[in-house]
Amino acid sequence: MTKDIQPIFIMPEGTQRTTGKTAQRNNIMAAKLVAETVRTTLGPMGMDKMLVDSLGDITVTNDGVTILEEMQVDHPAAKMIIEVAKTQEEEIGDGTTTAVVLAGELLKNAEDLLDKDIHPTIISKGYKLAEEKAIEILNSIAKNVTENDAETLKKVAVTALIGKGAEAAKEILANAAVEAVKKVIEPNGSSFDFNKDNIKIEKKVGASVEETKLIDGIALEKEVVHSSMPKKIESAKIVLLDCAIEIKSTEIDAKIEIRDPAQMQAFLQQEENMLKDMVDKIIASGANIVFCQKGIDDLAQHFLAKQNIMAFRRVKKSDIEALARAINAKIITRISDITEKDLGEAGRVEERKIGDENMTFVTGCKNPKAVTILVRGGTEHVVDEAKRALTDAVGDVAVALKSGKVVAGAGAPEIEVARNLRKFADTLSGREQFAVIAFANAMEIIPRTLAENAGLDPIDMLTELKAAHEKNQVWAGINVFEKKVADAWLNGVVEPLSIKTQAISSASEVSRMILRIDDIIAGGKREDSPMPPQGMPGMY
Numbered sequence: 001m002t003k004d005i006q007p008i009f010i011m012p013e014g015t016q017r018t019t020g021k022t023a024q025r026n027n028i029m030a031a032k033l034v035a036e037t038v039r040t041t042l043g044p045m046g047m048d049k050m051l052v053d054s055l056g057d058i059t060v061t062n063d064g065v066t067i068l069e070e071m072q073v074d075h076p077a078a079k080m081i082i083e084v085a086k087t088q089e090e091e092i093g094d095g096t097t098t099a100v101v102l103a104g105e106l107l108k109n110a111e112d113l114l115d116k117d118i119h120p121t122i123i124s125k126g127y128k129l130a131e132e133k134a135i136e137i138l139n140s141i142a143k144n145v146t147e148n149d150a151e152t153l154k155k156v157a158v159t160a161l162i163g164k165g166a167e168a169a170k171e172i173l174a175n176a177a178v179e180a181v182k183k184v185i186e187p188n189g190s191s192f193d194f195n196k197d198n199i200k201i202e203k204k205v206g207a208s209v210e211e212t213k214l215i216d217g218i219a220l221e222k223e224v225v226h227s228s229m230p231k232k233i234e235s236a237k238i239v240l241l242d243c244a245i246e247i248k249s250t251e252i253d254a255k256i257e258i259r260d261p262a263q264m265q266a267f268l269q270q271e272e273n274m275l276k277d278m279v280d281k282i283i284a285s286g287a288n289i290v291f292c293q294k295g296i297d298d299l300a301q302h303f304l305a306k307q308n309i310m311a312f313r314r315v316k317k318s319d320i321e322a323l324a325r326a327i328n329a330k331i332i333t334r335i336s337d338i339t340e341k342d343l344g345e346a347g348r349v350e351e352r353k354i355g356d357e358n359m360t361f362v363t364g365c366k367n368p369k370a371v372t373i374l375v376r377g378g379t380e381h382v383v384d385e386a387k388r389a390l391t392d393a394v395g396d397v398a399v400a401l402k403s404g405k406v407v408a409g410a411g412a413p414e415i416e417v418a419r420n421l422r423k424f425a426d427t428l429s430g431r432e433q434f435a436v437i438a439f440a441n442a443m444e445i446i447p448r449t450l451a452e453n454a455g456l457d458p459i460d461m462l463t464e465l466k467a468a469h470e471k472n473q474v475w476a477g478i479n480v481f482e483k484k485v486a487d488a489w490l491n492g493v494v495e496p497l498s499i500k501t502q503a504i505s506s507a508s509e510v511s512r513m514i515l516r517i518d519d520i521i522a523g524g525k526r527e528d529s530p531m532p533p534q535g536m537p538g539m540y
């Protein structure tokens with residue numbers, strides 16, 4: 001009977017479809033591969049990766065998200081894992097490798113449960129329970145930190161820097177990070193607001209990393225627009241413009257017919273007067289410095305220079321905004337609107353040669369809400385990696401202050417979470433229990449990887465760690481340098497609580513999402529050459 005039924009195609013030709021267990025296994029495999037790639041970089045003894053892009057540019061880094069962003073990944077599940085790293089980077093700014101490694105391990109352990117015929121929805125439910133419990137456990141062991149606790153904040157910064165290229169200057173970089181964050185955060189109820197754009201991290205190749213400095217103001221990659229303007233002004237009164245000091249050319253094509261030379265002269269004179277007017281408005285406001293986001297006409301430059309005004313043109317929008325916060329000035333959109341109270345003040349504005357380029361420093365700002373850290377380093381690769389490390393340090397200090405809670409690291413919190421999750425599993429009945437235990441086991445991938453990357457025996461280390469935690473040594477972690485189990489808190493390995501909670505929840509979320517997929521439908525690629533392997537279409 002069935003032989004009369006015609007096959008029905010509901011999807012276009014070229015569509016690839018994988019269903020059921022095969023789909024699940026494929027996805028898990030892809031996710032595990034991504035995790036495996038970054039795993040060797042975890043922790044202070046993690047290895048670096050050398051990334052070479054299609055243009056041959058080289059990046060040497062052990063920053064999880066940088067590696068994943070540069071990798072050209074095609075598999076959809078692998079892309080989902082990389083999204084986790086990006087979310088972690090955006091929300092917290094650190095802990096990307098942790099999140100990805102954890103997601104890989106959660107999926108690996110889920111695979112074992114699938115083998116035992118436990119349904120994905122049960123695993124997913126158990127993982128969700130475990131995730132919530134894990135976050136509760138972390139909150140209960142976390143310690144408070146405040147703005148005045150310089151010592152703890154510095155530990156947070158140093159922890160972010162260790163193992164990165166810039167480690168040699170960790171004291172200097174950590175102090176710069178803590179001071180910078182303290183300057184720009186703003187209290188908001190019981191928490192703080194922090195906008196990372198308020199800390200500009202500028203890099204300049206040249207001196208050693210130790211020469212990195214916090215500037216209580218803004219450093220710009222700009223030079224004075226006209227050679228006869230001053231290069232340095234004390235007691236600066238600064239106007240910020242986001243309009244040009246130029247005569248606008250008409251948008252519509254207009255033709256001006258000039259018949260005799262006098263008319264021409266009058267026309268030019270009028271332009272000159274208009275420019276002069278603009279400059280006079282600026283002078284009248286009392287400003288001695290102009291930062292302009294747009295252009296400045298040559299003639300206007302000349303007028304400004306004659307008045308000993310220092311001017312900069314085509315300043316980046318983000319720099320103008322940072323300047324506004326640093327010197328407490330208003331950004332002017334129409335020159336005729338400038339008044340004295342729109343101006344900002346700085347102790348000094350100076351153009352200086354840094355490396356082989358000129359930069360301008362706006363310093364001595366009274367209560368700057370935006371600051372700059374000028375990162376130095378011997379080579380391009382060194383400054384790049386120092387900047388990445390410093391960005392992590394700044395982010396971690398800010399996140400620690402925002403949530404007001406920190407934990408010690410070095411594998412200690414993961415062991416503590418695993419231990420308490422197992423106790424929690426005992427209180428559950430039903431098959432979710434297996435999933436909670438699988439989740440607990442997955443947490444141990446972090447200390448295990450830290451041990452492996454430090455060349456230690458992971459089994460010995462985990463046994464020792466677990467024994468210490470059984471004796472209520474909550475912060476027992478791995479001292480990767482002395483190669484033994486030790487109190488991570490006393491060793492100064494301190495991290496914001498939210499690195500850990502965010503990493504756990506995003507890893508859990510993505511693993512649950514991947515587990516629930518049992519059908520992969522991939523549309524045929526249109527860019528594929530329509531030419532069949534045999535030759536031209538229609539030739540067979």
Ligand code: ADP
Pocket residue numbers: 041042043044046062063064094095096097098099159162408409410411446450478479480493495
């Ligand atoms: P991520 O991208 O996840 O931040 P990292 O390479 O920065 O990856 O490694 C973070 C892990 O290294 C955390 O588990 C942290 O506790 C641990 N860690 C950081 N500093 C130390 C240290 N000095 N000793 C041992 N472990 C450390």
Ligand code: MG
Pocket residue numbers: 094095096160392
């Ligand atoms: Mg890190």
